[in-house]
Amino acid sequence: MRRRGAILASLLLAAAIVLVAVVAYLLWPKGQTAAARPDGLAHTTLGAARMAAKDTECRSNLQQARQALQLYLASSDEPPASLEELKLPASMTRCPVGGEPYVLDPNGPTVRCVHPGHEGY
Numbered sequence: 001m002r003r004r005g006a007i008l009a010s011l012l013l014a015a016a017i018v019l020v021a022v023v024a025y026l027l028w029p030k031g032q033t034a035a036a037r038p039d040g041l042a043h044t045t046l047g048a049a050r051m052a053a054k055d056t057e058c059r060s061n062l063q064q065a066r067q068a069l070q071l072y073l074a075s076s077d078e079p080p081a082s083l084e085e086l087k088l089p090a091s092m093t094r095c096p097v098g099g100e101p102y103v104l105d106p107n108g109p110t111v112r113c114v115h116p117g118h119e120g121y
């Protein structure tokens with residue numbers, strides 16, 4: 001019975017060491033990734049995950065802005081003079097990463113993000 005307790009204690013200790021190692025890996029700074037992102041959010045693996053989420057939010061915003069533009073063009077022969085005419089929520093008119101306002105490109109017409117790296121979104 002005493003031996004069983006010792007085995008259980010050593011198993012718990014091993015599990016705790018593995019847990020600490022995993023948490024340290026997730027939170028440990030990643031030098032190259034941090035240098036690659038000027039906004040500094042990608043210092044850790046969790047920071048990089050948050051960064052990727054904001055990139056996805058930018059893509060989603062642009063997709064919805066383009067759909068709003070298509071709806072606008074369906075009822076109007078002229079493209080809108082500015083993005084404000086699409087009556088989008090304020091949170092959807094700027095890049096969530098850099099805060100730059102989205103640009104209405106009359107050639108297309110389409111909506112673009114000018115944040116570096118988001119040109120192809």
Ligand SMILES: [Zn+2]
Binds near residue numbers: 113114115
């Ligand atoms: Zn963007």
